[in-house]
Amino acid sequence: MTIVLVLGFLLYSSWPLIQQQGIAFIIGDEWYPFESLYGMLPALVGTVWAVVLALLIALPCGVAAAIFCAELLPAHWRGSMRFSMELMAGVPSVVYGLLGMWVLLPLLESQLELLTGRTLLAAGLLLALMILPTIMVLSEDAIRAVRQSQREAAKNLGIGWDATLWRVLLPQAWPGIRVATLLATGRAMGETVAVMLVVGSIDRIPDPFYNFLQPAQTLTSRIGREMAEASIGSLHWAALLFCGLLLAAIAMGLSLLTQRKGAAA
């Protein structure tokens, strides 16, 4: 009920924009509200980049940590590990933003000798930190859900630990890890405040497009930045609402995918 309301409302409010400029503005690459150019592409690319970077960092780390916790760590350590992860998952995003702004940015600036630390890389790193608990906790659950008899069977067959891990544990835990990844993707995409503080908010597709050391913009950070400036009813306003619609649509697609995969698992 709410969902239909929200979506319908977003579509209705952004309708003037679609009407005036056609649907093609989604792939337009220039966003200058004052000249009525509302290309969505820079923010879309920024969002995708930030999420991909975050996943690239967080996925290997998170899954490795999950394997470590589930298989190697003694049981009484496991509880406290999990507890600290849950605690970390509970840290509000604005606190991560503070951390990113006053710890990560200076670090990046001095280490990589950049003009400004506000880059896609910073956003990716920060997001990685934020989705790490999700990935780790859910992957650990998935790995531990693999039956003990499977591990014993592997041992009986004389398979080494490495092979057991790659051939037995991970393939069986894979559906769970996949769901964890999808959930983490959704979370990373929708994160606003932290990203807003570190991403730089410049509406430009990185040049060349794989250069993640440049400032960029994500859908969420754009909404956050410009919402207060846009006057209600204007095209700019409609464009921002359309950003919201895009976000909601992608999120719902992801969620549907998660449910399908989750049901298949």
Added chain:
Amino acid sequence: MLLLALPALLIPTMVLCYIFWQAVPVLNWGFLSGTADGVGFGVTEGIFSQLVGSLLLATMACLIAIPFALGTALYYRTFATPGQQRLMNAMFNMLQGIPPIVFGLCGLVVLVNLFAWGVSLLSGAVVLAVVVLPLLVLNTLVTLERIPNEYSEAGSALGLTKGAIILRLWLPRSWLQLLTGLLLAMARALSETAPIMFTATVFSGVVWPDSIFSPVTTLQTHIFYLAQEGNDPLLISIAWGSAAVLVLLVAFFGLLARLLQKLGGN
């Protein structure tokens, strides 16, 4: 592999330690109970009003969300057909996936402007309520599912009405878990910034909101503005202090929920 796992294992502790290490210089009783009295753009120490604002918002959000969550969950359990149940499940999972800022956006347009509630406690609370609603509903559903079917069947066999089954059988068995869910929702509501940024908060100048139609100051947005604008080391240390208080608050609700869960025996 250990090399890959190491950052994930160490960073959480480091992050928390760092926050508190930064916060220690400003954390004292005066910081918690002092109010920024409007002079000097929040530079004056004291985050009492922010604390009050955050708690008020979160509490109101939960109070608004509870009836809807309970109603939906009970409908799901008692009346909904399997088809409807699948649909509702999909809906709530989707609702959970939608970024909070989208709700903030809708709240800004509909509540703040269309309903003319203005930037106010009420608008923020309603938006937050929508954000925590799926969490509450899903938790309630899980709780209700745990109640063995035999209970309800025995109840029906004794001629109890559906209302009586809910009140006399389900509620006594599950209130502890329901409370757990509520506490988790509180923690969630406390940690959201994006949805209330445009709908409920101003930077400073409010200690106790006069009515539900007046804006509040919150810890979340306080941290945000200080982080964004502050060049003064003092401001940043206030931000760290607020961050530590916020983390402690969220952790407090999380821990309380955990404790209750243990009490409830699972």
